[in-house]
Amino acid sequence: MPELQGVTREAKGTTAWRRSIADYTDRRVLLILPLGFASGLPLLLTFSTLSAWFATAGVSRAAIGAFALVGTPYAFKFLWSPLIDRLPPPIPLGRRRGWGIAIQLALIAATLALGSCNPKVDLALMGALALLVAFLSASQDVVIDAYRVEILTPEQQGPGAAMIQTGYRIAMLVSGAGALIVAARYGWFAAYATMAALLGVGMLVFIFGPEPTTPPDAQPHTATGGWDALRAWLATAVTGPFADFMRRPRWPAIVLFIVGYKLGEAMAGVMAMPLYISLGFSLNEIAAVSKLVGFVATVAGALVGGVVTSKLGVMRALILCGALQSAGNLFYVLQAVGGHRLDYLALCVAAENLTGAMAGTALVAYLSGLCSPAFTATQYALLSSLAAVGRTIVASSGGVLADRLGWVPFFILTTVATIPALVLLIWIARRDARPLLGSRNPTFV
Known part of the structure; x- marks a missing residue:
């Protein structure tokens, strides 16, 4: 039937x-x-x-x-x-x-x-x-x-x-x-x-x-x-967490994915304020929209990202939210073409914060699942530091690229910048038979 x-x-x-x-x-x-x-x-x-x-x-x-x-x-x-x-x-x-x-x-x-x-x-x-x-x-x-x-x-x-x-x-x-x-x-x-x-x-x-x-x-x-x-203490407490992680299959690919997943969003975020100012938005206009719309969109994105991750699983959520995060950068292109329009500014800020928070939630869940119970603090601190590399060191080149390419080509570039990381994630997922979050079910006292 x-x-x-x-x-x-x-x-x-x-x-x-x-x-x-x-x-x-x-x-x-x-x-x-x-x-x-x-x-x-x-x-x-x-x-x-x-x-x-x-x-x-x-x-x-x-x-x-x-x-x-x-x-x-x-x-x-x-x-x-x-x-x-x-x-x-x-x-x-x-x-x-x-x-x-x-x-x-x-x-x-x-x-x-x-x-x-x-x-x-x-x-x-x-x-x-x-x-x-x-x-x-x-x-x-x-x-x-x-x-x-x-x-x-x-x-x-x-x-x-x-x-x-x-x-x-x-x-x-x-x-x-x-x-x-x-x-x-x-x-x-x-x-x-x-x-x-x-x-x-x-x-x-x-x-x-x-x-x-x-x-x-x-x-x-x-x-x-x-x-x-x-x-003995150094072997278990200091080198142990890193050795444990490097025994994981395809760990170099995992590191590259973590570094690159938020790269496009970071490059765009660094140049968002210069874009708004170059289009004639006042600081009061930017602050009002960012504080209200940005805050609401970020909280909503984090909560929606959690539901999506719980329903679809971490790998699928990473792919979906990562694709949405990349697409969110296209609203900067809309802003650059549309010029000084507050409705476009609100839409741009909302899209960037919503999709970025969704992807951030999925990434945090992914990093959490990579940690071994014996080294949770050390391994998560290391993995979260790797995730920050793209947001700091690599994204610092955004200003040079924006000057040379112009606003529209630059933000199109940030839209596709995350694609290599997503392709790498799909490759990892197809070759990793182990469930992402494992079967670990902690007990509590």
Whole structure:
């Protein structure tokens, strides 16, 4: 009975979509949202919000620009992530919760200290404190990412990736526009103190949330003497995560894919602001559209990406969202041709943020599935750093290409820039018989 079979297949499909959406109501998935908020909150406190403070205090532009270097720890967090993976935590509440609470307590203290300074007399001290905040924030990210990967089942990694991105974006809005509003009314110390207090949201998760069970081969090392013990520790904690990853079939292709997946979006994003300004948009117009439309589109894209990843599987979601991400760059072409039109600007910002967030969610789920349970913190820190390479080093050539090619050819180039990574992904998927997220089903204590 073909008609009945068709109805049955349609009903199963509808049920699967509903199940994918229902994953967002799971307690463990919901715990990831405040952790994403805690992860995103410190970033702007050492970047644009700090720059605004310096500008109002009369600090020179050269000094403000030099403070961008305090963000370096985010790019190198994989260097000390083995310590978080293998050393006993300062607070004996489990490998992830103990490290998470200890780092967040230090981060709150450093944020308060930074907010209590005066840029006119304490600029050098503020540089050291801002670097400390960035270091602790990057270390917090290592713990949060490992906790997220380990606490969720393979089927929940997509919704979990959506939650981490959603919380992160909300936190950036709070620590950006929110901090400026508080500073305008009550002063900069009040702004930074408020942000420090909000970091406690993430701490509540570590205090009351479950601790993932530590695999036998990932038990923290206890202090023992002798060079042999040191060499054994280095072999398991430092070289072990990298050796484990390189035993994976086709690992060089996986690395190339990770580097190239967000390349086109990054190249376009770097030149988006120059495009808008060259078309005559005022800063107020750009800010209004970006803050409202961009924020809503990003959150929507992250959540939709999580549903798509849960329903289609990570590989198919990566391909679909990657193709949509590339197509989203074509709206920059529409903007360049259409000129100064606010409706085009809103459409361009919405398309870029929606598709970029969808692809970002799928990529986070993919990276999560690549991590071995014994080395979650170190391997995820390394893989996420690789994903940042295309957004930073390679995409920095965007300005030169835009000057030489012109706006329309340049943005067409960014549209096709991700195609090699997608082709490589299809090649990997066809030759990898192992399910992407494996059969790992973590238990909790």
